[in-house]
Amino acid sequence: MKMPTTLNSENSGNPLHALARALGVEARGDGGPCAVCGESPFETACTMKALGNMFNRWSRLASPGVNAICEGCKYATGGHSSRKPRPVRMTSFVIECGKFNVLQQADWWELLNKRPDKPFVASWATSRKKQHMLHAGWSGDGIWRIGADERCIVFEHREDVMAAVVALRDIGARKGHIASGHYPPKLLTAHRKTIETAELALAEFRQKSMALDLIVYALPVDYDNKTMADRETSMPLPPSDHTAIELLADIAFGSSFRVDQGIRFWGGYFESRIKRFSRLPLPDALSNLMGEVGTGVTSAGAVSKRLAAMDTAEMNAVSESIRARTTLLHALAFEQMKEKRGTK
Ligand SMILES: [Zn+2]
Numbered sequence: 001m002k003m004p005t006t007l008n009s010e011n012s013g014n015p016l017h018a019l020a021r022a023l024g025v026e027a028r029g030d031g032g033p034c035a036v037c038g039e040s041p042f043e044t045a046c047t048m049k050a051l052g053n054m055f056n057r058w059s060r061l062a063s064p065g066v067n068a069i070c071e072g073c074k075y076a077t078g079g080h081s082s083r084k085p086r087p088v089r090m091t092s093f094v095i096e097c098g099k100f101n102v103l104q105q106a107d108w109w110e111l112l113n114k115r116p117d118k119p120f121v122a123s124w125a126t127s128r129k130k131q132h133m134l135h136a137g138w139s140g141d142g143i144w145r146i147g148a149d150e151r152c153i154v155f156e157h158r159e160d161v162m163a164a165v166v167a168l169r170d171i172g173a174r175k176g177h178i179a180s181g182h183y184p185p186k187l188l189t190a191h192r193k194t195i196e197t198a199e200l201a202l203a204e205f206r207q208k209s210m211a212l213d214l215i216v217y218a219l220p221v222d223y224d225n226k227t228m229a230d231r232e233t234s235m236p237l238p239p240s241d242h243t244a245i246e247l248l249a250d251i252a253f254g255s256s257f258r259v260d261q262g263i264r265f266w267g268g269y270f271e272s273r274i275k276r277f278s279r280l281p282l283p284d285a286l287s288n289l290m291g292e293v294g295t296g297v298t299s300a301g302a303v304s305k306r307l308a309a310m311d312t313a314e315m316n317a318v319s320e321s322i323r324a325r326t327t328l329l330h331a332l333a334f335e336q337m338k339e340k341r342g343t344k
Contacts, residue, residue: 015095015121015136015147017041019088020072022100031070036077036134038062040070050074054081054089057131059268077131089131094122108218113162115142123147124214127331148210150268150327155211164198165212165219171195179216180325181206182238210327240317241329243310247303247318248274248333251290254299265293271330278323282315283307285322 016037021027027041034040035048046069055077058064079087085102092103094111097118103111111122119140123133126149136147142157168178171191177183181202183195205212252258258265273292277285286307290300307315322329 014038015138016076016133017072018095018098018121019093019100019133019136020070020076022095022098023075023088025072025075028071032068033063033066034068034070034073035061035063035066036069036073040072042070042072044068044070046071046074050078052078052080054078054087055131056129056263056267057134058263060131060134076133088123088125088133090125090128092123092125093133094120096120105217106220108214109220112144112157112215112218115157121147124153124217126150144211146214148214150271151209153208153210153214155205155208158201158205160201161205161212161215164201165215167194168198169219169221175216175219175221176237178202178219179213179328180237180241206324213328238317238321240314240321241325241332243306243314244318244321244329245332245336247286247306248322248329249336250299250302250306251286251293251295252333252337254290254295254302256294256296258293266334269293271326274322274330275326278319278326282319285319 014037017040020042025042027043029043031039031041032044034042034044036051048067048069050069051074057077076088079089081087081090085091092105092108094101094103094107103122103124108124119138121136122139122144123136124146125132130149132147132149134147135150135152137145137152137154139145144153144155144157146153165178171187171194173183173187173195177187181199188195202212252265252270255265255270257269261269270293273289277288277292279285280288286303289295290303295303310318
């Protein structure tokens with residue numbers, strides 16, 4: 001099986017091998033086929049079991065048919081949370097000139113603003129739980145290919161976008177406002193011109209999956225006396241986002257596919273289906289989605305009930321929310337469903 005093109009760039013080799021080397025894994029023997037990276041220069045004596053139950057990116061295996069993994073992938077993707085240093089899945093990192101460096105949140109802004117002359121591999125431990133490094137590609141020449149939990153975040157460096165984000169921060173917009181494009185009325189009234197100008201630069205960027213989320217995550221903010229967590233959790237989402245989350249959680253809750261294959265379901269299957277149908281009018285999108293994931297009658301009934309209580313404008317707003325913030329709403333639906341399952 002071919003590696004996805006985002007994982008390779010010319011002459012730079014497989015980013016996973018660069019990662020393993022930077023972590024100090026030495027190539028011994030002849031190498032061979034590896035389920036995770038495809039073809040490995042490292043020893044491939046371990047079976048798939050060596051990945052352990054912390055591995056949750058089964059859809060990203062380069063050679064799913066191979067029952068062997070290499071020493072490099074074993075070390076780079078696995079490891080218990082008690083390991084010192086911490087497993088890579090819990091760590092954002094950059095590899096430059098063969099060196100592995102941990103990236104703290106504060107380091108990202110500088111990284112995203114510089115134009116390095118040499119290619120590098122960077123990856124964002126979005127949830128600190130998943131094998132984000134499997135999505136990392138080579139960045140350089142003003143093109144970023146940053147690994148993240150669910151995808152490779154690919155975007156071009158744009159000074160106008162970075163400046164727009166800073167301008168919004170400087171008028172007091174919070175990270176959640178910038179990421180969602182929804183600003184409180186007070187702020188809109190006071191700074192309409194600034195917001196409109198900034199949004200012009202951001203409009204196209206919002207279509208690039210997760211790029212703006214990463215930039216906003218990296219944006220340095222002076223928090224006065226509030227901690228980051230306080231601010232992040234107090235971000236208000238627009239009401240249509242909440243409705244979208246409820247609907248998606250209902251659909252997931254009743255899905256027979258989820259019951260059978262929870263890891264695959266939450267590991268990209270559900271999200272890709274949400275995306276696939278998101279251009280349809282809301283009732284059609286949801287009914288297609290329910291068909292695809294095998295949502296049972298009880299949950300389907302709950303969804304119809306919610307839809308029946310909405311007018312067209314509300315439905316359009318929910319569709320728009322789902323399209324604009326698929327990844328975020330998918331993640332929040334997961335949280336919501338966990339709570340739901342806990343109470344039933
Ligand atoms: Zn490997």
